[in-house]
Amino acid sequence: MAEVGEIIEGCRLPVLRRNQDNEDEWPLAEILSVKDISGRKLFYVHYIDFNKRLDEWVTHERLDLKKIQFPKKEAKTPTKNGLPGSRPGSPEREVKRKVEVVSPATPVPSETAPASVFPQNGSARRAVAAQPGRKRKSNCLGTDEDSQDSSDGIPSAPRMTGSLVSDRSHDDIVTRMKNIECIELGRHRLKPWYFSPYPQELTALPVLYLCEFCLKYGRSLKCLQRHLTKCDLRHPPGNEIYRKGTISFFEIDGRKNKSYSQNLCLLAKCFLDHKTLYYDTDPFLFYVMTEYDCKGFHIVGYFSKEKESTEDYNVACILTLPPYQRRGYGKLLIEFSYELSKVEGKTGTPEKPLSDLGLLSYRSYWSQTILEILMGLKSESGERPQITINEISEITSIKKEDVISTLQYLNLINYYKGQYILTLSEDIVDGHERAMLKRLLRIDSKCLHFTPKDWSKRGKW
Numbered sequence: 402m403a404e405v406g407e408i409i410e411g412c413r414l415p416v417l418r419r420n421q422d423n424e425d426e427w428p429l430a431e432i433l434s435v436k437d438i439s440g441r442k443l444f445y446v447h448y449i450d451f452n453k454r455l456d457e458w459v460t461h462e463r464l465d466l467k468k469i470q471f472p473k474k475e476a477k478t479p480t481k482n483g484l485p486g487s488r489p490g491s492p493e494r495e496v497k498r499k500v501e502v503v504s505p506a507t508p509v510p511s512e513t514a515p516a517s518v519f520p521q522n523g524s525a526r527r528a529v530a531a532q533p534g535r536k537r538k539s540n541c542l543g544t545d546e547d548s549q550d551s552s553d554g555i556p557s558a559p560r561m562t563g564s565l566v567s568d569r570s571h572d573d574i575v576t577r578m579k580n581i582e583c584i585e586l587g588r589h590r591l592k593p594w595y596f597s598p599y600p601q602e603l604t605a606l607p608v609l610y611l612c613e614f615c616l617k618y619g620r621s622l623k624c625l626q627r628h629l630t631k632c633d634l635r636h637p638p639g640n641e642i643y644r645k646g647t648i649s650f651f652e653i654d655g656r657k658n659k660s661y662s663q664n665l666c667l668l669a670k671c672f673l674d675h676k677t678l679y680y681d682t683d684p685f686l687f688y689v690m691t692e693y694d695c696k697g698f699h700i701v702g703y704f705s706k707e708k709e710s711t712e713d714y715n716v717a718c719i720l721t722l723p724p725y726q727r728r729g730y731g732k733l734l735i736e737f738s739y740e741l742s743k744v745e746g747k748t749g750t751p752e753k754p755l756s757d758l759g760l761l762s763y764r765s766y767w768s769q770t771i772l773e774i775l776m777g778l779k780s781e782s783g784e785r786p787q788i789t790i791n792e793i794s795e796i797t798s799i800k801k802e803d804v805i806s807t808l809q810y811l812n813l814i815n816y817y818k819g820q821y822i823l824t825l826s827e828d829i830v831d832g833h834e835r836a837m838l839k840r841l842l843r844i845d846s847k848c849l850h851f852t853p854k855d856w857s858k859r860g861k862w
Contacts, residue, residue, distance in 0.1 A: 403469045405461045411472030415465040416446050454594030580604040587613035589724045593671035616664035635697035637689045645848040647693045655682030669720050676718050701725045708856035715742045715749025729842040731762040736844045742798035745853045750800040767807040770797050772833045
């Protein structure tokens with residue numbers, strides 16, 4: 402059995418943790434870092450096949466040293482003329498791009514394909530036949546929403562447009578580890594999930610204090626209290642474009658409110674792994690959702706979007722802060738992003754890759770929205786109701802590719818006698834009705850006061 406002193410970075414071994422059912426388990430983990438505090442060794446572990454937000458510092462008592470796997474020694478690199486060189490196939494010499502074409506389980510219908518519907522196992526409540534619609538140019542290439550592929554690199558100059566997808570090839574041991582212990586934001590204390598590039602001198606603090614209205618950070622409670630006597634903000638800067646009950650949305654221009662936008666990105670990075678942080682926030686708009694009480698408008702979550710997107714993205718980053726998760730706010734943010742797209746007269750889609758939680762929220766929203774449309778259709782002259790993929794997309798502002806992928810995910814599309822048919826079983830209908838009863842928060846389009854701008858004219862910036 403190995404000794405504690407022999408454990409180094411890169412070792413793999415089972416580590417004791419509690420699962421969601423509060424039961425002990427021993428998943429395999431990798432040691433990312435080792436530190437010594439007052440003669441006591443601590444090990445930063447990443448659980449293999451688990452999300453990085455579960456990474457943590459552990460003591461040696463939680464390590465199973467009997468099953469330790471030491472890292473393999475790297476082979477010496479080939480040399481040329483006696484000088485060390487890169488190994489063949491190393492990132493410096495060769496960059497391979499892997500493109501996977503995934504064949505769908507069912508045929509992919511075009512937006513103009515005629516279809517009709519039959520009951521599934523005799524239990525269908527609604528039968529919807531897809532009919533020819535107006536033909537529009539479309540990108541037929543599918544996207545793998547679970548993919549963790551990233552963009553090509555970090556531009557050297559500020560961009561007028563751009564993606565917030567992180568470049569995972571530049572990951573190093575520092576950015577793989579959480580660096581902030583705890584954040585105090587208003588009445589909440591948040592435990593960050595991921596690395597965020599706050600100033601180095603703040604990472605050793607037990608608590609980082611943030612002003613919940615302007616999001617400026619301070620090293621102590623005294624600093625925060627002093628700041629609050631000077632800060633006159635009681636809501637995010639920018640224009641309030643929506644209010645219903647206690648819920649409001651503020652539109653913030655990343656160029657006009659640069660300091661707030663940068664602080665928002667720093668906070669968001671604590672909970673978003675697959676997005677990067679750019680300090681040139683100029684190309685982005687930020688939509689911050691707040692909850693109002695007598696003390697002011699408290700941030701609940703936000704999403705950002707490019708002022709000009711060539712890829713039809715209506716969301717770049719989206720986040721509901723942990724204290725507000727699992728309460729319907731995530732779907733409300735998504736619904737609001739599509740409400741803006743409706744006003745703009747466009748269809749939209751979120752920037753990929755989505756996080757695991759983001760993907761769950763979007764799939765749930767797309768499913769509920771599309772099922773709501775299908776179940777609301779009425780048959781004419783006793784025939785099955787008919788609708789096209791184009792029409793669903795135009796009604797909801799959900800991009801056609803997302804409509805098709807959702808119908809496939811729900812297993813609604815079938816091919817029968819030369820036609821595509823959509824079949825809604827009793828289970829699907831009942832599950833949808835139960836879900837909609839729980840979904841109490843909805844966007845009221847009458848409460849939205851929003852005028853789209855033409856950002857292609859630089860004077861608007």
